[in-house]
Amino acid sequence: MIQPFTQRPIQWVSDQGELLQDLPERYTPEFIRELYRHMLRAREMDRKLIPLLRQGRTSFYAQAHGMEATQVGLALACRSGHDWWWLYYRDHPIMLTLGVPMLQIVSQIMGTASDSCKGRQMPHHFCAKEYNVASISSSIASQIPPATGTAMAQKYLGTDEITVCTFGDGATSEGDWHAGVNMAAVSHAPVMFVCENNQWAISTGVADQTASETIHIKARAYGMPGYYVDGNDVIAVLEVMSHVADQIRSGEGPAMVEALTYRVGSHSNADADAEKNYRTREEVAEWTARDPLERIEKLLQNMGHPISEEEKAAMVGEVGDEVAAAIDEAAASGTPDWDLMFQDVYAVQPPHLAEQEAYVRAEQEALA
Amino acid sequence: MSLTVERPQAELGETKTMNLIGAITEALDEELARDKRVLVFGEDVGPRGGVFMATAGLTEKHGLDRVFNTPLSEAAIVGAAVGMAIRGLRPVAEIQFADYMGPSFDQILSQAAKVRYRSGGQNTAPMVIRTPSGGGVKGGHHHSQSPEAYYTHMAGVQVVMPSTPYDAKGLLKAAIRGEDPVIYFEPKRLYRAAKGELPLADYTVPIGKAAVRREGTDLSIIGYGGVMPDAISAAEALAEAGVQAEVIDLRSLMPWDKEAVLNSVAKTGRAVLVSEAPRTSNFMGEVAYSIQEELFDQLLAPVIQVAGFDTPYPYVQDKIYLPSGNRIANACVRVLNY
Numbered sequence: 001m002i003q004p005f006t007q008r009p010i011q012w013v014s015d016q017g018e019l020l021q022d023l024p025e026r027y028t029p030e031f032i033r034e035l036y037r038h039m040l041r042a043r044e045m046d047r048k049l050i051p052l053l054r055q056g057r058t059s060f061y062a063q064a065h066g067m068e069a070t071q072v073g074l075a076l077a078c079r080s081g082h083d084w085w086w087l088y089y090r091d092h093p094i095m096l097t098l099g100v101p102m103l104q105i106v107s108q109i110m111g112t113a114s115d116s117c118k119g120r121q122m123p124h125h126f127c128a129k130e131y132n133v134a135s136i137s138s139s140i141a142s143q144i145p146p147a148t149g150t151a152m153a154q155k156y157l158g159t160d161e162i163t164v165c166t167f168g169d170g171a172t173s174e175g176d177w178h179a180g181v182n183m184a185a186v187s188h189a190p191v192m193f194v195c196e197n198n199q200w201a202i203s204t205g206v207a208d209q210t211a212s213e214t215i216h217i218k219a220r221a222y223g224m225p226g227y228y229v230d231g232n233d234v235i236a237v238l239e240v241m242s243h244v245a246d247q248i249r250s251g252e253g254p255a256m257v258e259a260l261t262y263r264v265g266s267h268s269n270a271d272a273d274a275e276k277n278y279r280t281r282e283e284v285a286e287w288t289a290r291d292p293l294e295r296i297e298k299l300l301q302n303m304g305h306p307i308s309e310e311e312k313a314a315m316v317g318e319v320g321d322e323v324a325a326a327i328d329e330a331a332a333s334g335t336p337d338w339d340l341m342f343q344d345v346y347a348v349q350p351p352h353l354a355e356q357e358a359y360v361r362a363e364q365e366a367l368a
Numbered sequence: 369m370s371l372t373v374e375r376p377q378a379e380l381g382e383t384k385t386m387n388l389i390g391a392i393t394e395a396l397d398e399e400l401a402r403d404k405r406v407l408v409f410g411e412d413v414g415p416r417g418g419v420f421m422a423t424a425g426l427t428e429k430h431g432l433d434r435v436f437n438t439p440l441s442e443a444a445i446v447g448a449a450v451g452m453a454i455r456g457l458r459p460v461a462e463i464q465f466a467d468y469m470g471p472s473f474d475q476i477l478s479q480a481a482k483v484r485y486r487s488g489g490q491n492t493a494p495m496v497i498r499t500p501s502g503g504g505v506k507g508g509h510h511h512s513q514s515p516e517a518y519y520t521h522m523a524g525v526q527v528v529m530p531s532t533p534y535d536a537k538g539l540l541k542a543a544i545r546g547e548d549p550v551i552y553f554e555p556k557r558l559y560r561a562a563k564g565e566l567p568l569a570d571y572t573v574p575i576g577k578a579a580v581r582r583e584g585t586d587l588s589i590i591g592y593g594g595v596m597p598d599a600i601s602a603a604e605a606l607a608e609a610g611v612q613a614e615v616i617d618l619r620s621l622m623p624w625d626k627e628a629v630l631n632s633v634a635k636t637g638r639a640v641l642v643s644e645a646p647r648t649s650n651f652m653g654e655v656a657y658s659i660q661e662e663l664f665d666q667l668l669a670p671v672i673q674v675a676g677f678d679t680p681y682p683y684v685q686d687k688i689y690l691p692s693g694n695r696i697a698n699a700c701v702r703v704l705n706y
Contacts, residue, residue, distance in 0.1 A: 084455065118488035127487040134454055135487035139478035145447020146479055152448055153455035156407065156433060163451075175471065176443050183444035344489045345523050347547030350576060350623035 002243045004225035005217065009260045012235040015290050017298025027235060029305035035234050036296045036307065037315060038076070039068035042093035043293060044319035045102070046265075049109065052327070053269050058109050060123040062090045066232075066264035069292035070196050072097050073237025074259075077245050078164055084132040084154070086147035086165040089124040090196070090263075091136075094166070100128045106326040112333045118344070119336035132161075141171040144180030144193070151189035151254070162248045163191040169209055170201025172218065181256070185222040188253040192244055193219075195256070196231065198263035202271060203278035216258035224254050231261030232292040262287035338364060382568045389559040391533035391566060392422050392498070395540040396460065398570070400430045403458060406544060408435045410445055410462030410498075419464055420500060420559060446472035446497060450479045450549075453493040458544055466501035466553060467510045473518075480549040481524030496543045497551045501529070502594040502644055503690055504557035509681040514593075514645035519551050520622040520654075526575055527622040529553040531596035533564040535619055538573025546575065555594035562597070578625035580632070584612035587700055588632040590655060591642035592618040595691050599642050602696035613700060621651050626658055633659050637668035638703040644690050647675040669706035674699045 002010065012021050046065050052058040064071060067090070075097035087094060092105055107114040109123040117127050117135070127135035134150070137143060147165030154161045171177050172195060184191045195215045199206045212218055219226025225247075229240040237259060244255045264287065266272045275281050300306055342349065342357040349357075386394070399406050408423055408430075414437040417424030427435040438445050442463055449459035463469050469476075476497070483491040503512035519527050526548050530536040536554070543550035581596065582603050591599045596617050603613035614632050618624055633639045639659055641652035656671045674691045682689055 086451070116488050116490060117486060120488065121486045125486065127490050129487070129490035134451075135483050135491045137478050137482070137486070139474055142447070142474055142478045145444045145475060146451035146454065148444065149448030149451025149453075149459070150455045151451070153452040153457045156452075156457065157455075176447065176474065179439075179441040179444035179471075180447060183439050183441060183448060186439050344485045346526070346623075347484070347492070351626065352623060 002227070002240055004227050004255075005220065006228050009228045009230040010236050010240055011230045011233050012239060013233050013295055013299050015295060017295055017302050019299070019302075023235070024239065029300060029303060032235075032296060032300060033305075033307070035072060035076070035238070036293065036300070038072040038097050039234060039293050039296070040315050041319050042068045042072060042096055044316055045092070045096065045323055048320055048323040049106070052110065057331075058111075058123050060268055061109070062124045062268050063263070063265035064090050064093050066262045066287065066291070067196060067198055068093055069234035069237055070231035070259040070261045073234045074164065074166070074194060074241050077238055077241030078162065081131055083161050084134065084150050084163045086134050086143040086150065086163065087126070087136055088143065088167050088171070089136050089138065090168070091166055092124065092126065095126060095128060095131065095133055098131050098133070100131050100133065102322050102326040103329055104128060106323070107330040107333070110327070110330050111336070112330040113336050114330050114333035115336065118340045120340070141167060141174035141177040141180075143167070144171070144177050145183065147191055148180045148184040148187070148189055151184060151191035152187050154190055155188070160249055161190070162245060163189070164194060165191055166194045166196055168201060169195060169197045169199060169206045169215060170204065172215055173209055181222050184254040185224050190248045190251075191254045192241070192248055193254065193256040194241075195258045197258050197260050200263055200267070200279065202267045205279070214258060216256055219256035224256060227255065227257045229257060229259050231259030232290050232295065234292055234296060262290070264288055380565060380567045383565040384568060385563055386533045386566050387560050388530070388533045388536045388554070388562040389420060389422055391537035392540060392554065393424060393426070394566075395537040395544075396423060396426060397429065399541060399544045400426065400434060405456065405458040406434070406460060407452065407457055408460045408462070409438050411440050411464050412437060413462045418462060420556065422498070423462070442468055442470070442472035443475050446475040447479060449495045449497070450475060450483065450493050453495040453549075454483065454491045458494060460496045460498060460544060463497060463499040465511050466499040466515050467513045469499060469515060476519065476525060476549070476551070477522055481522050484548075485524060492547060493549045494547045495549050496540070497549070498540070499551070499553060500556035500559075501553040502555045502557060503681055503686050504594060506683065506686065508683040512681040512686065514643070514676065516551075516553055516621055517645055517649055517651045520651050524549070525622065526550045526620070527553070528575055528620045529555060529593040530619060531555060531558060531593055531617055532562055534566055535573050535579070537566060538571055539575065539619065542572040542575050545572065550575065553593065557594050558597070573619070576620045576623040576625060578619055578628040579617045580614065580628070581617050582613065582615040584614035584636065586611045586613060586636055587638035587640060587703055588614045588616060588629070588636045589640050589642060589696065589700065590616045590618065590629055590632075590652075592621065593644070595642045595644050598691060598693040599696055601693040602700060605693065605697050606700055611700070611704060624655070629655060629659065630662050633663055634666055637666055639671045640696065640699045640703060641671060641673045642675075642691055642696055643673075644676045646678045647673060648678050650675050669703040672699045672703055
């Protein structure tokens with residue numbers, strides 16, 4: 001039975017790949033392999049896209065390395081294309097797992113003409129309307145009140161959709177976080193708040209972020225259940241998130257989940273020397289030893305269904321090809337037209353923007 | 369204070385007399401009835417009807433799921449409106465006083481104003497934020513400010529401020545039916561002071577269009593919101609001295625009707641810009657800039673601004689702070705004698 005407010009994060013599989021609880025029926029070796037494949041795809045996507053920075057083909061990269069179990073488990077616990085998502089910028093593995101095409105993700109990161117956001121946002125600020133993924137904002141925690149609003153609308157409309165809202169530990173210090181969580185609780189809105197506690201908000205550690213013992217216990221003050229899960233244990237994440245999603249969908253009101261995980265890489269290219277600057281190599285080593293992918297490899301080994309080196313190499317090769325093809329296709333689409341800058345500010349372009357667009361057009365034509 | 373005299377707006381058909389806040393209530397009532405996607409909410413707007421009673425009777429009529437109280441949180445109110453709008457509703461959020469919009473500023477700046485643009489048009493936030501603004505009601509500095517200029521500086525939101533009951537209803541309906549986030553400032557000192565004729569038939573007032581309140585040939589007085597009755601009384605005082613002032617009510621600040629302003633100033637050659645917001649970075653600075661850029665050769669005098677002062681809004685001295693009819697008339701005399 002999955003309970004809120006546990007002292008320790010809920011686990012299913014130990015760091016050594018040993019089962020700590022009986023596996024529910026759906027976890028056949030094939031399904032566990034599927035979970036592994038999703039995580040590997042996310043890991044390899046990161047690995048293949050980081051070089052874009054060195055090549056000058058993107059200006060920012062926010063690695064999700066280490067957080068794959070949290071993100072893949074969460075994505076699979078909800079209904080793709082049915083539930084709604086207010087994500088933060090490090091959540092590309094969630095989108096990938098929901099089925100958002102690699103090309104769409106890569107195009108946004110590169111700001112090419114194939115970017116559905118028209119090259120207007122900095123990298124890692126995605127939007128995917130067809131998957132109900134709302135546009136991501138850099139302004140930390142500003143997605144919390146809108147997520148509450150989307151859930152209030154779902155309740156008003158009488159749908160069986162839920163809204164999922166993710167954020168990091170740093171976001172929980174913002175006023176908007178408290179405002180949005182409180183309003184969701186009061187309005188009994190069907191929203192799942194998920195703290196991907198990766199323990200670092202750029203260089204500020206979670207102990208400097210909050211004096212609370214954990215993040216999930218804050219839920220108690222707002223009048224909603226708070227769950228604590230090992231965010232590097234994909235089976236525990238999937239089980240807890242599925243349970244919470246079901247509860248919310250059945251009309252129980254909002255809930256919060258804290259997934260304890262770790263950002264192995266830097267926050268972005270801006271703090272590439274993270275280990276030298278603000279955290280110890282020992283700390284990083286401690287957490288890389290708890291790697292979510294290795295844990296599943298060990299579990300499958302223990303279950304007598306090991307992933308062979310050849311099988312793993314084939315999976316890696318497959319993702320590599322997928323990423324390379326997406327990069328090529330995105331690049332081939334070219335650069336977004338300059339005049340897109342003046343579109344979509346309002347539903348109908350007002351006269352002053354038409355005037356400003358005409359000014360740039362004349363300037364561009366003179367240069368041509 | 370002189371009452372706003374409503375000029376007939378083309379064919380009004382059958383009419384009734386209403387004050388400005390009654391026109392707002394009626395607009396909300398009719399839009400709630402017309403479209404089930406419309407929800408009205410904020411602090412105390414439910415059964416009590418809001419601190420100014422703008423939503424009085426609406427919960428009773430349309431139900432608590434459509435007209436309701438929220439926690440005391442401007443960030444949550446505006447942010448929730450964004451999320452509702454993206455999910456397909458037409459939220460009308462009330463912020464109790466424009467002075468309290470601070471906590472919601474980031475929700476307007478980072479979310480409401482930006483979702484259409486940053487998502488490449490995939491997300492849109494058709495929503496309205498209604499809020500009483502301006503002074504003259506002995507409210508002190510947290511119940512009297514005019515922060516509209518902040519919001520005109522933020523691409524992606526529309527900003528309107530009516531000064532007549534006709535416009536109050538028509539602009540609010542246009543805002544609710546429109547596809548963009550709209551900040552709808554309500555000049556609270558005109559809530560009950562401004563009365564006028566409203567058609568019984570449904571109508572809207574387009575956002576972005578100014579109104580000519582009085583025609584004239586000698587100078588143009590351009591204002592919006594709470595200062596309009598004083599602008600009109602100044603023009604009437606000047607008329608007694610044989611000067612015909614044209615009076616323009618901008619009604620919308622973003623987008624604003626540059627064409628109407630330039631047409632008027634091209635005709636008169638003189639402009640007095642009136643706003644009660646603090647002078648520095650006042651929205652009228654943009655109007656003045658546009659006039660000098662387009663009509664420099666045709667101006668017969670410098671453009672003059674009559675505004676509030678760059679102080680926090682004072683309590684006891686609020687009548688001195690606000691542009692008076694006399695102060696506006698003196699500015700007119702100054703441009704006429706230049």
